[in-house]
């Protein structure tokens with residue numbers, strides 16, 4: 336029997352949707368029939384994916400916002416709920432790597448945690464009551480690898496998000512709400528090109544040495560798993576952390 340993901344008519348909110356994994360996820364969910372609320376700071380890029388989705392018969396509603404502060408996030412949640420009604424699926428993708436020095440400032444640590452942990456926690460918490468009321472919901476957090484190569488404030492923040500997710504997954508499991516995390520290894524996106532591996536040579540050298548598959552992943556490799564976890568087909572998977580990394584992890 337073909338696998339019907341049954342996402343038609345469901346409403347999904349995707350953060351970090353202007354680029355990389357978030358953009359691929361928003362487009363993939365729209366292709367499967369979900370109405371997608373797409374958010375990030377760059378409004379023009381959100382408008383662009385909204386047009387792309389429309390061209391293929393999907394619906395992406397762009398809502399530009401910076402989710403780093405409690406007030407902005409609160410305003411955003413109010414606007415979205417008024418415009419779209421109850422959200423069934425939340426995908427927290429916004430974030431990015433933050434390598435820091437041993438003497439990094441309090442501000443650097445606060446900024447890294449606000450984007451990579453607190454915004455995701457606040458957004459999921461704001462949407463949970465409606466999901467529990469409906470008896471169905473999906474929260475999917477894109478976190479990261481569990482073994483830092485050096486001091487990185489984002490890896491610490493993502494570790495917090497992994498364990499927050501695991502704990503809350505147990506508390507809401509009987510309400511039909513699943514909470515899962517995905518750990519990308521090296522996926523070829525804006526931040527990886529800009530901050531981590533700026534040249535093709537450095538990417539190739541890293542992939543040959545550390546990734547058994549010998550290549551970086553594509554955003555769609557992660558988006559495909561997110562779409563599955565968002566669907567009713569994944570109803571018995573919760574509290575999980577699932578790597579998408581071409582076999583890169585070792586001890587984790």
Ligand SMILES: NC(=O)c1ccc[n+]([C@@H]2O[C@H](COP(=O)([O-])OP(=O)(O)OC[C@H]3O[C@@H](n4cnc5c(N)ncnc54)[C@H](OP(=O)(O)O)[C@@H]3O)[C@@H](O)[C@H]2O)c1
Nearest residue numbers: 351353354355356375376377402429430431521522524526
């Ligand atoms: N790519 C990888 O190999 C990899 C590995 C491990 C973990 N991850 C995680 O996967 C997630 C997606 O990463 P990616 O590689 O796809 O990154 P990306 O291409 O750099 O995209 C990051 C997204 O986050 C949004 N964002 C950043 N700060 C924001 C803020 N304050 N408010 C609202 N939106 C914000 C950006 O949008 P705007 O700039 O428009 O706001 C953008 O849409 C991140 O959480 C990242 O840590 C990725």
